[in-house]
Amino acid sequence: MATMTEAVLKSRLARFRQQGLPVTVMLFAVLLAWYVGAWVLNAPGAIERVLPADGAWTWQDLLAATLAMERPVLPAPHQVALDFWSSLVDWPLDSPRNLLFHVAVTAESTLWGFVMGTALGLFLSVCIVHSRTLDRALLPWIVASQTVPVLAIAPIVLVILGSLGFAGVAPKAVIAMYLCFFPVTVAMVQGLRSPQTIETEMMHTYAATRWQALWLLRLPAALPFLFPALRVGIAAGLVGAMVAELPTGAVAGLGARLLTGSYYGNTIQIWSALVMSALLGLALTSVVALIERLVLRHRSQP
Missing domain, CATH: 1.10.3720.10 (MetI-like)
Structure with a gap:
């Protein structure tokens, strides 16, 4: 029984390596590129409208501001996911906001x-x-x-x-x-x-x-x-x-x-x-x- 279980696990692991692993790696690469693009494109607007004008901010502040802007040039993935989820659960099905x-x-x-x-x-x-x-x-x-x-x-x-x-x-x-x-x-x-x-x-x-x-x-x-x-x-x-x-x-x-x-x-x-x-x-x-x-x-x- 244990041998059969190990064989099934090995088969599933091999299948994941052949099919699931490339998809997972590509997904993480797309998300990383998306976050980098959001940081680069939103940085000018964050510096101009969000961060203090006297320059008393760090790169961490800039990163946080670019990923939390209300009207970003390129929204971050988590912002899209939160708005997507909110539109589904926070409004009735017959609402134009859903x-x-x-x-x-x-x-x-x-x-x-x-x-x-x-x-x-x-x-x-x-x-x-x-x-x-x-x-x-x-x-x-x-x-x-x-x-x-x-x-x-x-x-x-x-x-x-x-x-x-x-x-x-x-x-x-x-x-x-x-x-x-x-x-x-x-x-x-x-x-x-x-x-x-x-x-x-x-x-x-x-x-x-x-x-x-x-x-x-x-x-x-x-x-x-x-x-x-x-x-x-x-x-x-x-x-x-x-x-x-x-x-x-x-x-x-x-x-x-x-x-x-x-x-x-x-x-x-x-x-x-x-x-x-x-x-x-x-x-x-x-x-x-x-x-x-x-x-x-x-x-x-x-």
């Missing part, structure tokens, strides 16, 4: 945009694969559409949809869809064309229709191409939803949280919103990765 309130607003727009972008990407990819004319006509414009910055498109889309009576989630979802559909389209075109010639000829031998070949051969073959594109698409959709919240002056959403922090010079609030947006992006991509694992595992079973 980050989870803004997460719900942005996540709703992101998910709607992701669903619409995925549906549009699947539709366009099927059309492109089954029509040589659409392949030549659509694909160059699809690629060219991504050369236009979303910051330039967002105000135009919001104004047009607003004039048509669409407000709230719909305009932000459309911007998220604009960023979502491209990776899905490109990946699915490649995936739907991935079956080999012998496989397509076999479908012809069985007198399968074009839609039967699509459903039974092309779509299953495209699944390994689809899910990586979905992970990219949902992350891009989150960016699109946050960008769409900026030109409208929205009062809810992570983009609005960033905007209000910028207006009032509250850099700590900006950084806590950035951390929350990163965590939301990780959560959404992790859900897609979990669905991918379940679908591909079920597909691989006999």
Whole structure:
């Protein structure tokens, strides 16, 4: 029994050395660089506004002042962590001061945009694969559409949809869809064309229709191409939803949280919103990765 326990501990230690140790070392290096950057960037402001003007202070006083400023140029990690935690526990969930309130607003727009972008990407990819004319006509414009910055498109889309009576989630979802559909389209075109010639000829031998070949051969073959594109698409959709919240002056959403922090010079609030947006992006991509694992595992079973 003791031998088995020692073997398990050794196995876990070896796994930590291979996977966990590099991540831990990199995390400490990033935190150290962050603290050094906060000290360097905040030092001029601390000397000017916080420390005594007669110069009666030490480097320890300077270090403490740079890491505890109310409106620093670069907040220290512990300041961001404290503001992040305070926004979660000190305010009710329906309060605009609670980050989870803004997460719900942005996540709703992101998910709607992701669903619409995925549906549009699947539709366009099927059309492109089954029509040589659409392949030549659509694909160059699809690629060219991504050369236009979303910051330039967002105000135009919001104004047009607003004039048509669409407000709230719909305009932000459309911007998220604009960023979502491209990776899905490109990946699915490649995936739907991935079956080999012998496989397509076999479908012809069985007198399968074009839609039967699509459903039974092309779509299953495209699944390994689809899910990586979905992970990219949902992350891009989150960016699109946050960008769409900026030109409208929205009062809810992570983009609005960033905007209000910028207006009032509250850099700590900006950084806590950035951390929350990163965590939301990780959560959404992790859900897609979990669905991918379940679908591909079920597909691989006999």
